[in-house]
Amino acid sequence: MAGQFRYVTPVEPQGATGLVARVYAQLANDFGMARMAVFLTLSPAEEVLAATWATLRESLLAGDEPRTAKEVVALGVSMANRCPFCVAAHTTLLHATGDHRLAETIAAGGTPADPRHAELLAWARTGRVAASVGAEHIGTALIFHFINRMASALLTENLLPGNLQNSRLVRSVGGRVMSRTVRRPLPPGASLPLVAGLPALPEPSWGAGTAAGAAYAVLRAVAGAGAHLLGEAARAAVTSAVAAWDGEHPPMGRAWLDGPLAGVPAAERPGAALALLAALAPYRVTDADVAAWRGSRPDEDLVRLCAFGAITATERMEAFITGRAAAAHAKPGGRS
Structure with a gap:
């Protein structure tokens, strides 16, 4: 499935070592798939890979909340x-439940x-404050705000060859194949040893004392x-x-980038543009955007720069979701 990857050559499972190999091994055991494109595309930046997997595992896969409800959240955000x-992917995983x-x-x-389920779907799709969600729901929503951006920027839309994922029958069959793994309860915290020793910010108030909060x-x-890859301006x-x-999708075209980039030196603009696209419109990243910034930089740097844009937007969504954003601006009906 090399055609899934737009700009990154992933570390394949059979050639993985160290932290990447450990993440792949747990992913295969707990998710039931040894090869997942979203995680493969993060593999050149092993810390980003490990932290992404840990946050997804501890929010979506493990814990006390029903997996079906959390898959509804993942699908709504996506x-x-x-x-x-x-x-x-998450339509298929809902079938698996x-x-x-x-x-x-x-x-x-x-x-x-x-x-x-209707309440959770509406919450996931709008990002508005909801009193009846817990740490696992919030963690699931936030990790998919991050993963969606990384996937849209760095992968094609082809989950399966020939876009077979668009077939209801294929989704249903795929779900049945994965059903045993998806329905198996997983204990919280098993991924945290993978990120032990990595840098961490304070745990969020919504997840303080939980494995999901620690991973996030x-x-x-x-x-x-990844911010260090950009100049100060x-x-x-x-x-x-x-x-x-404000949480809305930017207007079509590129004019919306002009204002933020106006005071940025010309040499720094390609990096700033790419990070902003990863944050607010990752599905609009083009070959030209990547080439303008990348030069001879390795895959690791590209993953890290996109991760910076993605987490910056995810933190903004966290503010909306948890009610910290000013009410006048808390209207995220659509995202990217």
């Missing part, structure tokens, strides 16, 4: 972020019959470290633009 790769009607209802744009604290630190432009972002 739909809001216009990430067809992730939408297809055994709720085939729910999976296809959401895929078709409908409202779940179960009131709780590491993700914020290691993804945010470029970093300031990206953070300021995202801090003022």
